[in-house]
Amino acid sequence: MKQVFDIKTSSRNQLIDITPTVEEFVKLSEVESGICVIYTPHTTTAITINENADPSVKADIIRKLADIFPHEDNYQHLEGNADAHLKSSAIGCSETVVIADGSLILGTWQGIMFCEFDGPRQRRFIIKIFNG
Numbered sequence: 001m002k003q004v005f006d007i008k009t010s011s012r013n014q015l016i017d018i019t020p021t022v023e024e025f026v027k028l029s030e031v032e033s034g035i036c037v038i039y040t041p042h043t044t045t046a047i048t049i050n051e052n053a054d055p056s057v058k059a060d061i062i063r064k065l066a067d068i069f070p071h072e073d074n075y076q077h078l079e080g081n082a083d084a085h086l087k088s089s090a091i092g093c094s095e096t097v098v099i100a101d102g103s104l105i106l107g108t109w110q111g112i113m114f115c116e117f118d119g120p121r122q123r124r125f126i127i128k129i130f131n132g
């Protein structure tokens with residue numbers, strides 16, 4: 001079972017909690033045991049799992065990534081978004097979560113985040129569920 005989801009981002013750098021969407025899709029799939037892959041098909045976005053309870057964690061991730069990958073840095077890529085490509089590769093474009101008893105196994109504070117690094121834009125992510 002696979003589905004493409006549209007997401008509209010509102011800033012250049014943004015982490016959006018997509019856990020409720022993923023959980024709802026898992027319920028709809030009626031898969032009791034398996035694996036859920038969350039993937040983003042863009043070169044300047046990413047998917048990560050981290051704390052969703054305290055919003056300052058998202059802000060710290062964005063700030064520290066900006067320290068590591070500054071917007072201007074004599075990059076060879078001339079589109080003006082080299083930092084966004086680097087952030088995307090550092091974080092990664094997918095996450096995998098185990099499904100047990102019909103639900104995602106996530107820790108109490110864990111949430112699945114869509115990461116925008118070159119917004120605002122219309123974006124997509126894909127959820128694919130494997131039964132097994």
Ligand code: ZN
Binds near residue numbers: 077079080081082085
């Ligand atoms: Zn580019």
